[in-house]
Amino acid sequence: MEPIPLLDLAALHAEIRDELQETLLRVADSGRYVLGEEVSALEEEIAAYSGARFGVACASGSDALYLALRALGIGPGDRVVTSPFTFFATAGAVSRAGATPVFADIDPATFNLDAARLDEALKRYAPVRAVIPVHLYGGSADMDPILESARAHGCAVIEDGAQAIGAEYKGRRINALGAAGCLSFFPSKNLGALGEGGMVLTNDAGLAETLRLLRVHGSRDKYRHELIGINSRLDALQAALLRVKFRHLDGWTARRQRNAARYRELLGGGDLPVALPEPAPYQSRHVFHQFVIRCAERDRLRAYLAEHGVGTEVYYPIPLHLQPCYRDLGYREGELPESERAAREVLALPVHPALRPGEIERVAGLIAAFYGRR
Ligand SMILES: Cc1ncc(COP(=O)(O)O)c(C=O)c1O
Numbered sequence: 090m091e092p093i094p095l096l097d098l099a100a101l102h103a104e105i106r107d108e109l110q111e112t113l114l115r116v117a118d119s120g121r122y123v124l125g126e127e128v129s130a131l132e133e134e135i136a137a138y139s140g141a142r143f144g145v146a147c148a149s150g151s152d153a154l155y156l157a158l159r160a161l162g163i164g165p166g167d168r169v170v171t172s173p174f175t176f177f178a179t180a181g182a183v184s185r186a187g188a189t190p191v192f193a194d195i196d197p198a199t200f201n202l203d204a205a206r207l208d209e210a211l212k213r214y215a216p217v218r219a220v221i222p223v224h225l226y227g228g229s230a231d232m233d234p235i236l237e238s239a240r241a242h243g244c245a246v247i248e249d250g251a252q253a254i255g256a257e258y259k260g261r262r263i264n265a266l267g268a269a270g271c272l273s274f275f276p277s278k279n280l281g282a283l284g285e286g287g288m289v290l291t292n293d294a295g296l297a298e299t300l301r302l303l304r305v306h307g308s309r310d311k312y313r314h315e316l317i318g319i320n321s322r323l324d325a326l327q328a329a330l331l332r333v334k335f336r337h338l339d340g341w342t343a344r345r346q347r348n349a350a351r352y353r354e355l356l357g358g359g360d361l362p363v364a365l366p367e368p369a370p371y372q373s374r375h376v377f378h379q380f381v382i383r384c385a386e387r388d389r390l391r392a393y394l395a396e397h398g399v400g401t402e403v404y405y406p407i408p409l410h411l412q413p414c415y416r417d418l419g420y421r422e423g424e425l426p427e428s429e430r431a432a433r434e435v436l437a438l439p440v441h442p443a444l445r446p447g448e449i450e451r452v453a454g455l456i457a458a459f460y461g462r463r
Pocket of ligand 1: 275
């Protein structure tokens with residue numbers, strides 16, 4: 090039996106090989122490789138797609154978060170509340186900016202910041218300068234109460250939409266709902282480069298201008314530095330390749346959504362002791378960056394699927410408040426129980442758009458067999 094990898098980028102790129110090849114050669118021949126017209130065009134296209142006025146491309150999603158924090162003036166002595174159940178970069182960016190991350194627990198139904206827990210954290214840790222809700226796995230966080238709490242406590246909202254390009258909250262695109270939204274173009278993302286990349290989206294012209302400065306060492310005029318920034322530019326080649334892939338994004342998202350629906354048909358019905366992802370009513374467009382089930386015997390199921398050639402992954406096995414590098418923050422095990430339980434129970438199944446006919450049926454059949462149901 091052919092293996093079923095968690096992600097198959099080579100198969101996806103094979104579908105658009107001619108377009109990619111033409112673009113690679115065109116940019117190679119152009120003699121212009123950093124920022125420039127391809128990057129500006131990508132910024133405009135992604136901003137329009139996200140309902141934001143401005144897009145500022147940079148070198149990674151991690152840098153997008155860092156630059157957004159810096160552009161908002163967040164630094165040493167400031168606190169920023171976020172989810173402990175996310176990729177490390179979300180909190181890492183806060184620390185890199187010199188600020189302190191504070192964690193509020195998640196809603197177990199969506200794996201995203203629980204608005205009530207956030208509100209408690211904003212009171213307990215006041216003053217807090219910013220909140221970073223994460224739209225994990227491609228489904229939006231519950232933004233209205235999050236925006237409301239943030240407004241009441243006078244703090245900015247930076248969306249971490251790295252996993253959720255094109256996702257919608259109550260019919261509105263994410264990443265333009267707060268002060269800034271951050272995207273990652275890491276290859277495995279729904280819109281991934283053939284290398285690294287990221288972007289900050291914002292409706293604020295002044296913030297966009299500061300972001301553009303910060304990504305080039307704070308320099309508007311050559312060798313004159315107004316701010317202490319970093320080098321976080323996007324390559325023209327990555328921008329051009331992303332523009333090619335962007336033309337296919339909605340089609341690929343539709344395939345992800347169909348794959349997710351097929352899993353639910355095959356695994357739903359309550360026969361199996363497995364919880365399936367069910368978008369909340371406010372998650373009006375879930376883009377299924379991941380299809381994540383949860384079950385008590387996660388590690389044994391994962392090993393069984395691996396034995397049968399099915400790739401899976403655990404996003405994420407250690408919540409951020411329990412990471413060794415954050416020991417000094419003083420969190421204890423048991424303090425954020427929903428994040429800790431999710432870390433023990435979640436398992437991502439292959440849901441990518443290049444899955445072949447019959448593969449979801451095979452994965453679902455193996456899960457049923459693991460539980461002795463077939
Ligand atoms: C939720 C989240 N935030 C931030 C990032 C950081 O993005 P990048 O890997 O492009 O630096 C990622 C992706 O890796 C992510 O999944």
